[in-house]
Amino acid sequence: MRSGAVASRGARRPGTIDVVTTERPPYTPHPLPDGYRFVPLDDRRWRDVVDLDTWVFPLGPSTDEHASEANPLTWERTVGIVGPDGGEAGLAAQHTSFPFSRFPVPGGRVPTAGLSWVGVHPQHRRRGLASAMIGHHFATCLDRGEALSVLYASEYPLYGRYGYGRGADDVRLRIPRGARLIDVPGADRHTVRLEHASQERHSGLVNAVHAAAGADVVSGLNRPGWAERETTPMQDLWWDDPEHLRGGFETRRIVIVELDGEPRGYATFRRKIVWDADGVQGPVQVGEAVALDAASARALWGVLLELDLAGEVLPYLLPADDAVLSLLADRRAARPRLVDNLWVRLVDVPAALAGRQYAADVDVVLGVRDRRVARNEGAWRVRGTAFGPATCEAADAPADLELDVRELASVYLGAGSLAALGAAGLVVERTPGALARASAAFGWPVAPGASWFF
Ligand SMILES: CC(=O)SCCNC(=O)CCNC(=O)[C@H](O)C(C)(C)COP(=O)(O)OP(=O)(O)OC[C@H]1O[C@@H](n2cnc3c(N)ncnc32)[C@H](O)[C@@H]1OP(=O)(O)O
Numbered sequence: 248m249r250s251g252a253v254a255s256r257g258a259r260r261p262g263t264i265d266v267v268t269t270e271r272p273p274y275t276p277h278p279l280p281d282g283y284r285f286v287p288l289d290d291r292r293w294r295d296v297v298d299l300d301t302w303v304f305p306l307g308p309s310t311d312e313h314a315s316e317a318n319p320l321t322w323e324r325t326v327g328i329v330g331p332d333g334g335e336a337g338l339a340a341q342h343t344s345f346p347f348s349r350f351p352v353p354g355g356r357v358p359t360a361g362l363s364w365v366g367v368h369p370q371h372r373r374r375g376l377a378s379a380m381i382g383h384h385f386a387t388c389l390d391r392g393e394a395l396s397v398l399y400a401s402e403y404p405l406y407g408r409y410g411y412g413r414g415a416d417d418v419r420l421r422i423p424r425g426a427r428l429i430d431v432p433g434a435d436r437h438t439v440r441l442e443h444a445s446q447e448r449h450s451g452l453v454n455a456v457h458a459a460a461g462a463d464v465v466s467g468l469n470r471p472g473w474a475e476r477e478t479t480p481m482q483d484l485w486w487d488d489p490e491h492l493r494g495g496f497e498t499r500r501i502v503i504v505e506l507d508g509e510p511r512g513y514a515t516f517r518r519k520i521v522w523d524a525d526g527v528q529g530p531v532q533v534g535e536a537v538a539l540d541a542a543s544a545r546a547l548w549g550v551l552l553e554l555d556l557a558g559e560v561l562p563y564l565l566p567a568d569d570a571v572l573s574l575l576a577d578r579r580a581a582r583p584r585l586v587d588n589l590w591v592r593l594v595d596v597p598a599a600l601a602g603r604q605y606a607a608d609v610d611v612v613l614g615v616r617d618r619r620v621a622r623n624e625g626a627w628r629v630r631g632t633a634f635g636p637a638t639c640e641a642a643d644a645p646a647d648l649e650l651d652v653r654e655l656a657s658v659y660l661g662a663g664s665l666a667a668l669g670a671a672g673l674v675v676e677r678t679p680g681a682l683a684r685a686s687a688a689f690g691w692p693v694a695p696g697a698s699w700f701f
Pocket residue numbers: 303304362363364365366367368371372373374375376377378379398399400401402404405408
C-alpha cells in the first residue's frame with residue numbers, strides 16, 4: 248500500500264504545494280523525552296497494562312478485577328513506554344491498535360489500524376509521550392501497509408493535531424416507550440426471539456447479519472466505517488459484559504427477528520428498573536441494532552419500543568441515516584443528537600485515495616499539507632469514474648484544491664462535504680468549480696459509521 252510515486256521537486260509555484268519525493272523521511276518522529284523508551288509488551292506485562300489502564304480510565308474495577316477480564320489486545324500491536332523513575336507499575340504510557348484487514352471505505356476496503364488504549368499515567372503527562380506514541384503508530388502503520396488509522400476520541404480536541412478528522416457521526420436517540428412507527432408491509436411476518444446474549448450461541452448469527460448489513464445498503468453500495476470484529480480478541484472485547492461497565496443495568500440480552508427461520512436482524516439491549524412515586528419505569532439501553540431491510544427493521548424496533556416497565560429506549564452508535572429515523576412517526580420526540588463516531592487519519596494518502604470509490608466522475612489535484620507524515624505532503628491527482636475504480640498519483644501540476652490532511656480525512660468516508668469545509672476556510676479553491684465537483688465526488692449515498700466501540 249505504500250506509494251512509490253516520485254515527482255520533481257521544482258520551485259514552488261504560487262498556489263501550489265511542493266511535491267515531495269520518497270527520499271524524505273516517511274514521517275516526522277516526535278522524540279521521547281530524556282530517560283523514556285519504548286518497550287514491547289506481552290502476556291507477562293498484562294497486569295502492568297491493566298494497572299496503567301485503571302489510572303488512565305477511572306472505570307471502577309480494581310487492578311485484579313480488571314486483570315481477570317478478557318484481554319482484547321494483540322500484543323504485537325501493543326507498545327509501552329517506561330520512564331526514568333519506573334513508577335508503581337513501571338509503565339508510563341501505552342497504546343495498541345486493532346487490525347482491520349478489510350476496513351470498509353466508500354466502495355472498497357482498505358487495511359486499517361484501529362488505534363485504542365492510548366494512555367499516559369497522570370504522573371507523566373504533558374511531556375510529549377502521547378505525541379511520540381502517535382508518531383510510532385504512524386510508522387508501524389506504514390510498515391504494515393495500513394493506509395488508514397481510525398479511532399474513537401475520548402476528548403474532542405485531542406486528535407486533530409495529529410491529522411485525524413471527524414470522519415463519521417452516529418445518532419443518539421431517547422425514544423419514548425410506545426413511540427409510533429410507520430407501517431412497513433411484511434414486518435408482521437417476522438418471528439421474534441428474546442434471549443440472554445451469548446457469545447457461544449449468537450456470535451455466528453450476529454457476525455453474519457452484521458457483515459451483510461454493511462455490505463449492500465443501497466443498490467450494492469456499502470456502509471463506510473462499518474468495521475467488522477475480525478479477530479478473536481475483537482470478538483471477546485465486544486461480547487465481554489463486565490459488571491463495572493453496566494452502570495447498574497442488567498446483563499446483556501438480545502432480540503432476534505427472523506423470517507422463515509432466517510435471521511434478518513438483531514439488537515442487544517439491557518434494562519434497568521426505576522420504581523418510584525411516578526410508577527415503574529426505566530431506561531432500555533440498545534447496544535447494537537442491525538436489520539437487513541425495512542420490514543425487519545420495523546419488526547425489530549417494534550419489539551424494542553414495546554418492552555414493559557420501560558420509560559425510554561436509548562440506542563447507541565446508530566448510523567446517522569439509520570432506518571429507525573424514518574420509521575419514527577415523530578422523530579422530534581426522540582430528540583436526535585449527532586455525536587462524533589470514528590475519527591480517521593490518512594496515513595498513506597495515495598493508497599487511501601485510490602482505495603475508495605467516488606460518487607461522481609472525478610479528476611482533481613489536491614494540494615495536501617501534512618505536518619506529521621512527510622510523504623503525504625504535496626500535490627495528488629485523483630481520478631475516477633462514478634462508482635468505479637479510482638487512481639491517485641503524485642502530480643507535477645498546480646493544486647485545484649488545497650487542504651490539510653485533517654480535512655481530507657474528515658470527508659474521506661463520505662461524511663460532511665468539502666464545500667462546507669471551504670465555507671469555513673479550511674479548503675481553498677484554486678480552480679473555479681473544482682470545489683463543487685470534488686464535493687459531489689467525495690460524498691457517498693450511505694452515511695459512514697461503526698456500530699461498536701473499540
Ligand atoms: C484512541 C484513544 O485511545 S482515545 C483515549 C485517549 N486517552 C485518554 O483520554 C486517557 C486520559 N488522558 C491521557 O492519558 C493523556 O492525557 C493523553 C493521552 C490524552 C495525552 O497524553 P500526554 O502525554 O499528556 O500528551 P502530550 O504531552 O503528547 O501532548 C500532546 C498535545 O496534546 C495536548 N493535550 C494533551 N491532553 C489533552 C487534553 N486532555 N485536552 C486537550 N489537549 C490535550 C497537549 O497540550 C499537547 O498539545 P501541543 O501539541 O499543542 O503541545
